[in-house]
Amino acid sequence: MTSNRREGLDGQTLPTWEGEGSSRVPSPVYTDEGIYQRELERIFYGPHWSYVGLEIEVPEAGSFKRTSVGERSIIMIRNRKGEINVLENRCAHRAMRFCQERTGKVKTLVCPYHQWNYNYDGRLLGVPFRNGVKGNGGMPEDFSLDDHGLNRLKVAVRNGVVFACFDHDVEPLEEYLGEDILSCFDRTFNGRKLTLLGYNRQRIPGNWKLMMENIKDPYHPGLLHTWFVTFGLWRADNESRLKMDKHHRHAAMISRRSDAVTKNIEEGVTSFRQNMQLNEPLLLDIVHEPWWGNDTVCMTTVFPNVIFQQQVNSLSTRQIIPAGPDKFDFVWTHFGFEDDDEEMVERRLRQANLFGPAGFVSADDGEVIEFSQEGFEQDQAFSTICELDGRGVGQSDHMVTETLIRGMYRYWREVMEL
Amino acid sequence: MTSNRREGLDGQTLPTWEGEGSSRVPSPVYTDEGIYQRELERIFYGPHWSYVGLEIEVPEAGSFKRTSVGERSIIMIRNRKGEINVLENRCAHRAMRFCQERTGKVKTLVCPYHQWNYNYDGRLLGVPFRNGVKGNGGMPEDFSLDDHGLNRLKVAVRNGVVFACFDHDVEPLEEYLGEDILSCFDRTFNGRKLTLLGYNRQRIPGNWKLMMENIKDPYHPGLLHTWFVTFGLWRADNESRLKMDKHHRHAAMISRRSDAVTKNIEEGVTSFRQNMQLNEPLLLDIVHEPWWGNDTVCMTTVFPNVIFQQQVNSLSTRQIIPAGPDKFDFVWTHFGFEDDDEEMVERRLRQANLFGPAGFVSADDGEVIEFSQEGFEQDQAFSTICELDGRGVGQSDHMVTETLIRGMYRYWREVMEL
Amino acid sequence: MTSNRREGLDGQTLPTWEGEGSSRVPSPVYTDEGIYQRELERIFYGPHWSYVGLEIEVPEAGSFKRTSVGERSIIMIRNRKGEINVLENRCAHRAMRFCQERTGKVKTLVCPYHQWNYNYDGRLLGVPFRNGVKGNGGMPEDFSLDDHGLNRLKVAVRNGVVFACFDHDVEPLEEYLGEDILSCFDRTFNGRKLTLLGYNRQRIPGNWKLMMENIKDPYHPGLLHTWFVTFGLWRADNESRLKMDKHHRHAAMISRRSDAVTKNIEEGVTSFRQNMQLNEPLLLDIVHEPWWGNDTVCMTTVFPNVIFQQQVNSLSTRQIIPAGPDKFDFVWTHFGFEDDDEEMVERRLRQANLFGPAGFVSADDGEVIEFSQEGFEQDQAFSTICELDGRGVGQSDHMVTETLIRGMYRYWREVMEL
Amino acid sequence: MSVDIQLRHAVADLYADYGACIDGAKYDEWPEFFTDTAWYRVVPRENFDRDLPLSTLSLKGKAMMKDRIYGVESTIFHAPYYQRHVIGLPSITVREDETIHVEANYAVFRTKRDFPAEIFSVGRYIDRVVFEGETLKFSQKFCVFDNDIIPNSLIYPI
Amino acid sequence: MSVDIQLRHAVADLYADYGACIDGAKYDEWPEFFTDTAWYRVVPRENFDRDLPLSTLSLKGKAMMKDRIYGVESTIFHAPYYQRHVIGLPSITVREDETIHVEANYAVFRTKRDFPAEIFSVGRYIDRVVFEGETLKFSQKFCVFDNDIIPNSLIYPI
Amino acid sequence: MSVDIQLRHAVADLYADYGACIDGAKYDEWPEFFTDTAWYRVVPRENFDRDLPLSTLSLKGKAMMKDRIYGVESTIFHAPYYQRHVIGLPSITVREDETIHVEANYAVFRTKRDFPAEIFSVGRYIDRVVFEGETLKFSQKFCVFDNDIIPNSLIYPI
């Protein structure tokens, strides 16, 4: 895969949609470099909130975590007031991405090239030799420290989760999420103190939206993920609800595990293994937690860059960091709660075997995304067909639908004007 | 070498040919991304037959082989009637390049993402939950399985060799090859059962046409390939004939080994080694096969993607799979005939040491192609000079000519309108 | 980092400068592929002298060294008259970059593909089968050897240093350098015989101009390079002079080591290590050489591709070979003088530990260039601020200034018309 | 305590055989390199160095390892690939309590169809071994990998 | 049969010397690592696993190996490059019939002028060795490589 | 002279420990692998083969090595990275004069934050070792690297 730009002599390939709808997504939406650049501008750097981390990752004043919003490197850092700032990791002097460690604690933010020095709020504190040396040189009269701080993003913190946005005119986080999605968010993040279990990082060679599709697609788990099917963790016939915000950019898939697991030949699901048995039942040692209510699974996709996972006892945030139209980094942050006992911690860690780059029910998601990308690359004239349960967009109380995907692309077309 | 696109601020570099002829090929023909995209559209996906394999590679119903035409992944598969189909390896649902193994045998073609299920003819047999689950969801009324099969290529099979084309309006294979080339083809492939000896795969960092040029260039073997020269396998003074189809896109170089090998200082061939002797004469243990007639070598280039090799007792097909303007994969399939005795099999395998990525007379072809590409990359204003034996195009009864190369580019200019 | 081309649907991003000046350099100047292509055309292949090597690297007739000017491979070779030629490494026949070894000695320059044969002046001496074989083929009547030699660059040799230029209308080297820079050049290269100590090669993932900036930036050494500061090799308060040619494209930073090394908190230089002591004082065993005069350091940047280093007893040329807007190869050639005694050779070799890819005061230059490039990549709308000592351009007798950088970009804007 | 020659050779053979087993795709034999209660763990160096307990894969006991192999071979869809282990010289230390600690650097190369070989995982084995009768087995095998990102997915054991 | 220490060390030295010989570009010495009738083969894992007899290179007998070296050094034009072998721990098995079978994983890195090192070939040596007097020699050396494509050409022995 | 088993094992341990020390970022312990007057050198194969005396790094004596470590840890600004050494089987030769010469091929992989592992340096150790009492130390260690360009900078010891 050399370049994704399919620009021929005959000019740029623009995506041509069949009709007004969003049920048939053309290949260039996934492969075109120009479209991707507009996505960065309008989506990742536009009025959309991006997940950047958890408060517990920066416990004290000066504690920082380096990550990215879109392709731009940023620093999440706690100031002396205990507030969390998100600053662009780029020195105002000569563009240095000066922060290279992933996490740590600093007194001030110093760019080593010429030791320009910023505080936790990104304010430029000083410039060496600003007034010259022995009367020579130095910065001009009209140079003002205030004009050359670090680029500061708008920040929203809710119940320990940190979001940021380059566009300061973005609506408040709560409005951005909308009532339904907010309630799913608050179900997991209700203010309890979180505990950090660790990270998994993978690079997936596919367009970033394919991951969003994957988690907005309740159709595939019961088919692709044999493990799910066989142990009833996810089945097309499980009780479930699908929710979206009013713009249809975010979604939540909520489901409950069925107690009786039966063969369902009638729907021709070949991935069900009747005779499959675990040698180690502990792998699926699920213990109900009060805050779940009846639901055993809640997967929330917050556009554009994060998925909040509750799969029985396994909890994680999954962050998307795009790196061109044809790949993205996918960062898993697993967590628990302060009041988890040892068994529960162990249980969350054990169930983590189902997820992440090696997970029984996640490793193949990365693979199918890669193969879909290959399919788009090989034919720019192709369009997908996402018409399960029709061509419209709306809430749903079952999982035999691609409505969430159509919803995301309806919003995408508005924003991208494509 | 980052990108091959030489598009400057001052707009796209188009190839500028000197005059009407095709004897001076400008650099962008080998390096420009836009030109390459048009080649894919008009040549590889247009009305030209591409080699995809040998019938013996898919012996039974359900046996398949995955390969590519241009950059598009395809599946060659035998159906229950014994016919060979060539299907694009891309699920109609969400573009999955679902077939990942190179070869095997399957009951049906199933895309694992949502288990859409296709038969050997590419027909969509079924879609899980098509009619919904418990009355919920499912595909729309107007959804028809017939509209969503795998993309099916036109197929031509001749004497055990399989060709395919995305454009169903392509002329019949026999017309496409033309009488002269067809006779060369039939000389080797006369209906005898073939036996598969194995594969060699190399990635050559050069434009795909440079490989075609190399095998249309009877000028170089007597100079570059010391091995050839010294043992008289290929010499400028050997008897030979050069043929083309009427469009000059295909060619055949036919030659016979000279019995007496003499120094030929007079032509200043410095690659001749007078005192060179084999420690192991078996390396050149050549045994004449009746079907050869008088000719010991027949190299046939079938535009755009295959070379059929008969070099004394060594037989192979060499498939070109382009991967950008600056590289291609080159796949060697060595074969023999069912009635070969053990010695002959052993002989073909031994002579295979002369060919392939490590071959005494082929390894350096890959190298010179790489270095030519480097030369084109470094100067977009350069043009080659292919004027040995003039500037015209025509058959020839000697090897001191570049007419076959001029022929290919004359055709290329017509098709590409450049 | 896939592609540096930031071309969105909304067309090409052109650099927008704040005002007429050159003190605020916009990101695309460092990242845009189209701008880079124009740089190759107008700067590297235009009327500018590029360093290609030292005379001692090609001691005898037929001795050659392969290197590059811009992205074009060239051969520096000595002919029988003892003159040095610089020839483009590209066969006139079919573009072969035929010279692959880095250095060596040859009788003639032969392209192995078809054995076209060139002499040390690049003249085509012969073409195999030019007159055909047995009356067949051969080159056309009007084929003239003189029309198909190797592309020959204009060459200038001064006191053992070799420069070349693709544009034969370039002004003489001495005028090109101008009086001030020439005197710095002649200070080191005064005609003494040089001795070759060896090479270091590194690939730096940043725009090539960032290296020029780095050596035109007397502001950073006293801050970034703790080693310098602490041992007084380079301090903002050292006596120094900054010179430029009249176009401000070249520069020289001349400085003398201060004897007394004192803490300089007043300027808030945190990189000074009071308690730092060498376990092995030999690392800084500096011995004054008569030709220095009072100056201990002279760093000369000759636009566009070379830096001449004299840092106390360590001497090197540093060649820039660009490879796209986002990276370049940096080749260090360390040398001494024929009359160096053993101790001095050993000393030069020992002090080489300070420089090169692992050097105490150079390794971090490569790093900061990489991080600056990352900063430019992440925001095309960013501009640097190079306003230390004002916004103008001029000579200086102190180091608290970025005037040399502003000078280079003033010239760059003229040449590039951007 | 000093390391006797028998042990050195037994360890060398164990690691050679272990790599050969996986690279040869004999996955069913893989759990047999472990004791019944062994802990097999694939963990990013980041988590390991920061004492974060999360693993990329954490299998406690041979039973769980068998489930993993079943999962890999029968339930996880993935592109086929070859693995190739190159394992460095192991360092062996026998503790007071007679437990045998072995560490070794490794590089695993992955080859997917139609592609060159690529670096898949590089890191360090931090293991414990015990003799079960004549044969040496892993009672602990931690694969602590340096590579900061996993190239899409990790299917087979490392 | 058990593997005695002398043999272990002789094998270790053989592989270390073999790699050093090639990486040091002492190609003329290379055939001397083999018996007169040895079979040296470089073969894609694809062919090997599918029992397809084609090799990328198949040299039977020291004479043919010498011809290869002559061909490489005097007849094949190619870009100069360095090779670097990193060979893993060998596994040795002595069969009933006293033949000594040795297998080892290898990674070979190639460096071309002006470029970083790259993975050139990774795979497994599947060899047989015999003592000729004091010195151990290869009577069979199969280099079964994983990498699904060869980066342009393969010139020197692996 | 023949190489006795003790020496073989001491050498194997030395190289395993050396790699572990660097990869484990225990840089302060690194100089302790050398004698007081040892010569540590990182040199491009190009210079080495052409007898050009320049090194990328040339540290004569343990004192200079300590200065290097101080410089690396306290004065050179650079991106953080992991190193991982995979070292091949060493060849040991004891000369007439009883000096012990050891050579071994190595591959060092570098991992920067947010990136996959990459080939950082491949080459050959050309070393001399001596016993200081019980412990084996390097009196010379030349790291002759093949890779024709260094990926930006080389900070830590190889």
Ligand code: FES
């Ligand atoms: S680039 Fe940050 S201080 Fe100069």
Ligand code: FES
């Ligand atoms: S992508 Fe093939 S079935 Fe959905």
Ligand code: FES
């Ligand atoms: S390409 Fe140089 S001689 Fe033909």
Ligand SMILES: [Fe+3]
């Ligand atoms: Fe899934």
Ligand SMILES: [Fe+3]
């Ligand atoms: Fe050829």
Ligand SMILES: [Fe+3]
């Ligand atoms: Fe510097």
